[in-house]
Amino acid sequence: MASPPSPVHGRGAQSDAVPQRFGLAARELDGDWLDAREDIDGPGPKLRTTVVEEKPKTIVSFNQSPDIPFDRSINAYRGCEHGCIYCFARPTHAYHDLSPGLDFETKLFAKPDAARILRETLTKPNYRPAPIAMGTNTDPYQPIEGRYRITRQILEVALETRHPVTITTKSARVTRDMDLLRELARLDLVAVGVSVTSLDPRLSGLLEPRASSPAKRLEALGSLVAAGIPAHVSIAPVIPSITDAFIEGILQEAAARGVTSASWIMLRLPHEVAPLFREWLEVHFPERAGKVMNIVQSVRNGRDNDPSFFSRMKPQGVWAEVFRTRFRLATRRLGMNTVSLKLDSSHFVRPSPGGQLSLL
Structure with a gap:
């Protein structure tokens, strides 16, 4: 039996697989020297994060999906x-002829003009306010936010225009913007969801190598609650035989910090995420890789992923019902999810084209 490949330390993806959907030429190392290449050539160069500044013409993306709120x-x-090895946004990097693997987490794009473009969008006479979701594709508080502060600038525009947002x-790092979040919350303009996948820092370090530790995320949830900011814990994703053992524990820890809203999402593996996740399993959990994927396929109609509208966010089968029941019983016992949160769009103030808020 072949031994699993050596891990890429400090990163989620274990390779830079080229997407085959677009017919790009695949490159594969070959030769007897591969097993001893570090002894011969020494360790490879350390992966560095690079950031390209992007100049988009629009910043608000609209969708008509029936599966998201x-x-x-x-x-x-x-x-x-x-x-995060399981991130469903990884395939979007293929549109830049970049790998959804290591490129996705090392070759980043920032949009410094986002707040200015948002303001221009909100000035349009036909614009009608509704909550803008942030963090739906990539994390608004990933490490480079500390340098660019783009998320903070967007929140400043939201507060100025009384526009509701979700995070x-x-x-x-979300707590660094507590001053803005507190003011937005006072006006019923914000809700913050923090995703927690496990309570084991070592496991989280393998799954989400550069995200905050579980303890820090739970601490952030407690700080948000204490500041009067609507906080939500999301167990996303639930990975069978890897993280599902933590469902009740995460809910209990969040509830102990005053969090009353919770949700869970089953692992999704669209496009290149599936082979990247399989590779990750072979590196870190080879003894249970088969079991994990068998359960994943059992809730996705026999496939690694179900991309269809109406069913892609609704796993089916016995295992899905087990997770669903466990979550429901735990939230009921902890008194969670008894009140629905509704953000207020009625006080929206359209900015004038000149940059000043309209007085009308």
Whole structure:
């Protein structure tokens, strides 16, 4: 039996597989020297993160998907240094002729003009406000936000115009914008979701190598609650035989910090995410890789992924029902999900084309 490949330390993806959907030529190392290449050539160069500044013409993306609860979103960055191996956004890097693997977490794009473009969008007479979702594709608080502050600038525009926003993140950096979030919350303009996948820092370090530790994410949830900011814990994704053992524990830890809203999402493996995730399993959990993928396929109609509208977010089968029941019983016991949160769009103030808010 072949031994599993050596891990790429500090990164989620274990290779830079080229997407085959677009007919790009695949490159594969070959030769007897591969097993001893580090002894011969020494270790390869350390992966470095690079950032390209992007100049988009639009910043708000609209969708008509029946499977998600929002119709518009903003992503300040393309690619994500958190490196979550399961990230469903990885295939978007293929549109840049880049790999959804290591390129996705090392070759990033930032949109410094996002706040200015958002303001221009909000000035349009036909624009009608509704909550803008942030963090739906890549994390708005990944490490480069500390340098660019694009997410903070977007929140400043939201507060100025009284426009509602939602945030989803795996980073405790969200608390750095507590001043803005507190003011937005006072006006019923914001809700913050923090995704927690496990309570084991070592496991999270393999799954999400550059995201905040589980303890820091839970601490951030507690800080948000204490500041009066609507906070939500998302167990996303649930990975069978890897993270599902933590469902009740995560909910209990969040509830102990005053969080009353929770959700879960089953692992999704679209396009190149499936082979990247399989490779990750072979590196880190070879003894249970087969079991994990058998369960994944059992809830996705026998496939690695179900891309169809109406069913892609609704896993089926016995295992899906087990997870669903466990989540329902735990939230009921903890008194969670008894009140629905509704953000307020009624106080939206359209900015004038000159940059000042309209007085009308």
